[in-house]
Amino acid sequence: xxxxxxxxxxxxxxxxxxxxxxxxxxxxxxxxxxxxxxxxxxxxxxxxxxxxxxxxxxxxxxxxxxxxxxxxxxxxxxxxxxxxxxxxxxxxxxxxxxxxxxxxxxxxxxxxxxxxxxxxxxxxxxxxxxxxxxxxxxxxxxxxxxxxxxxxxxxxxxxxxxxxxxxxxxxxxxxxxxxxxxxxxxxxxxxxxxxxxxxxxxxxxxxxxxxxxxxxxxxxxxxxxxxxxxxxxxxxxxxxxxxxxxxxxxxxxxxxxxxxxxx
Amino acid sequence: xxxxxxxxxxxxxxxxxxxxxxxxxxxxxxxxxxxxxxxxxxxxxxxxxxxxxxxxxxxxxxxxxxxxxxxxxxxxxxxxxxxxxxxxxxxxxxxxxxxxxxxxxxxxxxxxxxxxxxxxxxxxxxxxxxxxxxxxxxxxxxxxxxxxxxxxxxxxxxxxxxxxxxxxxxxxxxxxxxxxxxxxxxxxxxxxxxxxxxxxxxxxxxxxxxxxxxxxxxxxxxxxxxxxxxxxxxxxxxxxxxxxxxxxxxxxxxxxxxxxxxx
Numbered sequence: 001x002x003x004x005x006x007x008x009x010x011x012x013x014x015x016x017x018x019x020x021x022x023x024x025x026x027x028x029x030x031x032x033x034x035x036x037x038x039x040x041x042x043x044x045x046x047x048x049x050x051x052x053x054x055x056x057x058x059x060x061x062x063x064x065x066x067x068x069x070x071x072x073x074x075x076x077x078x079x080x081x082x083x084x085x086x087x088x089x090x091x092x093x094x095x096x097x098x099x100x101x102x103x104x105x106x107x108x109x110x111x112x113x114x115x116x117x118x119x120x121x122x123x124x125x126x127x128x129x130x131x132x133x134x135x136x137x138x139x140x141x142x143x144x145x146x147x148x149x150x151x152x153x154x155x156x157x158x159x160x161x162x163x164x165x166x167x168x169x170x171x172x173x174x175x176x177x178x179x180x181x182x183x184x185x186x187x188x189x190x191x192x193x194x195x196x197x198x199x200x201x202x203x204x205x206x207x208x209x210x211x212x213x214x215x216x217x218x219x220x221x222x223x224x225x226x227x228x229x230x231x232x233x234x235x236x237x238x239x240x241x242x243x244x245x246x247x248x249x250x251x252x253x254x255x256x257x258x259x260x261x262x263x
Numbered sequence: 264x265x266x267x268x269x270x271x272x273x274x275x276x277x278x279x280x281x282x283x284x285x286x287x288x289x290x291x292x293x294x295x296x297x298x299x300x301x302x303x304x305x306x307x308x309x310x311x312x313x314x315x316x317x318x319x320x321x322x323x324x325x326x327x328x329x330x331x332x333x334x335x336x337x338x339x340x341x342x343x344x345x346x347x348x349x350x351x352x353x354x355x356x357x358x359x360x361x362x363x364x365x366x367x368x369x370x371x372x373x374x375x376x377x378x379x380x381x382x383x384x385x386x387x388x389x390x391x392x393x394x395x396x397x398x399x400x401x402x403x404x405x406x407x408x409x410x411x412x413x414x415x416x417x418x419x420x421x422x423x424x425x426x427x428x429x430x431x432x433x434x435x436x437x438x439x440x441x442x443x444x445x446x447x448x449x450x451x452x453x454x455x456x457x458x459x460x461x462x463x464x465x466x467x468x469x470x471x472x473x474x475x476x477x478x479x480x481x482x483x484x485x486x487x488x489x490x491x492x493x494x495x496x497x498x499x500x501x502x503x504x505x506x507x508x509x510x511x512x513x514x515x516x517x518x519x520x521x522x523x524x525x526x
Contacts, residue, residue: 166506170509170512174508174509177508203518204518204521204526208503209507215478219440219479237475241475244476245437246434246437251429255466258468
């Protein structure tokens with residue numbers, strides 16, 4: 001299970017403030033606690049600074065790389081921002097994200113190839129958000145074709161089937177689970193990923209829903225996730241689900257986490 | 264999701280004591296709290312009284328039926344005990360359980376037919392416990408054949424693929440999940456069920472594992488479970504998993520449980 005730590009996202013007020021005031025210690029602490037909690041990538045996002053997104057992101061990247069050697073997940077839909085910061089990263093990053101929209105493919109895909117990056121592909125085309133299972137699977141297939149045709153290895157592609165709120169369509173969860181299961185069967189070697197939080201939008205006790213949905217997605221074959229690994233309840237469920245799914249030989253990691261007082 | 268409340272089991276010390284001392288109020292409270300928590304059946308077991316299992320079970324049944332009209336799940340491997348108590352039940356019960364062992368089939372199956380009972384079929388044959396996926400699926404198929412040939416409707420059969428501890432085989436969980444998925448696909452209309460607690464045997468923080476495994480089994484297609492519906496954390500996960508799997512139109516039951524302070 002590959003974990004992208006989601007905390008350094010400027011949509012969180014505390015992060016926006018730390019970026020605005022160039023609070024190095026705060027951002028570095030956010031990176032460190034995610035590494036300690038088991039993140040494989042650190043997501044970095046400065047999207048709330050539209051005029052200065054690239055400059056702010058450069059600062060965040062240098063700040064984070066000052067304290068961890070974990071690779072970064074560069075979180076911007078803007079190819080100019082991605083292009084501006086790519087020369088700064090110390091190791092091949094993940095790019096979050098591309099879609100099937102022509103301007104996304106034309107501008108970001110060449111950067112993925114040039115920098116041997118991994119890339120998150122959203123099941124989203126021109127004016128088309130994949131709601132149904134067939135739509136998700138169809139857009140996933142077109143992403144696989146397009147991205148591999150450009151020279152990106154299939155194993156570097158992380159398909160996000162798009163999660164919509166249960167509150168607006170009770171089938172939203174099942175649609176994602178079935179799409180994940182189909183995608184992982186149809187394209188062996190590709191990865192699936194999703195953000196968890198959309199599923200619970202508009203409902204009470206969101207974290208309970210998010211972590212239950214994480215288990216469900218893992219059972220359906222999802223092998224990576226963008227989440228907050230420092231969320232203790234989420235971490236407990238994550239470690240337990242990995243073990244239940246057979247991914248923790250002799251239950252060693254589970255028992256270790258228990259001894260560390262983390263379960 | 265069909266829930267069998269497991270609390271009135273004499274392997275629990277408090278239950279054994281209440282049965283031994285004929286503590287009507289205690290047993291009736293155990294029945295009531297499970298009904299209030301959403302149980303569909305009340306399991307009744309007096310297995311720790313080997314010489315008097317049938318008499319004790321008669322007393323428990325009369326006691327429980329004095330306070331609830333929920334159907335009962337008669338929990339004994341002994342056909343004589345089942346035969347002795349069946350005339351007492353107010354509505355068609357579930358019988359827990361039969362196996363493929365000849366003495367089980369010959370003695371219990373006719374009672375299932377005669378009383379139009381539902382029945383739990385363990386994937387267990389003569390000297391054979393189903394550990395692997397093919398073994399579980401094969402024994403499930405033989406149970407389907409045998410039980411329906413005797414005249415029991417397929418929809419009255421609850422197949423239990425047998426859960427073994429993760430601590431002794433890390434694939435135990437995945438084997439159950441894959442077997443459930445195969446069984447539900449191969450025999451549309453049949454039900455699957457399991458006890459959750461074996462999965463966590465020998466590991467710390469067992470309830471965390473049990474409820475994560477419940478979610479995983481539900482995602483794999485399991486449509487009934489023997490559990491303690493008054494376990495608050497388990498209840499939260501159960502209600503949430505039902506919603507995530509699309510089984511809670513407009514999220515009504517989830518929101519209701521939230522308003523009742525149960526999430």
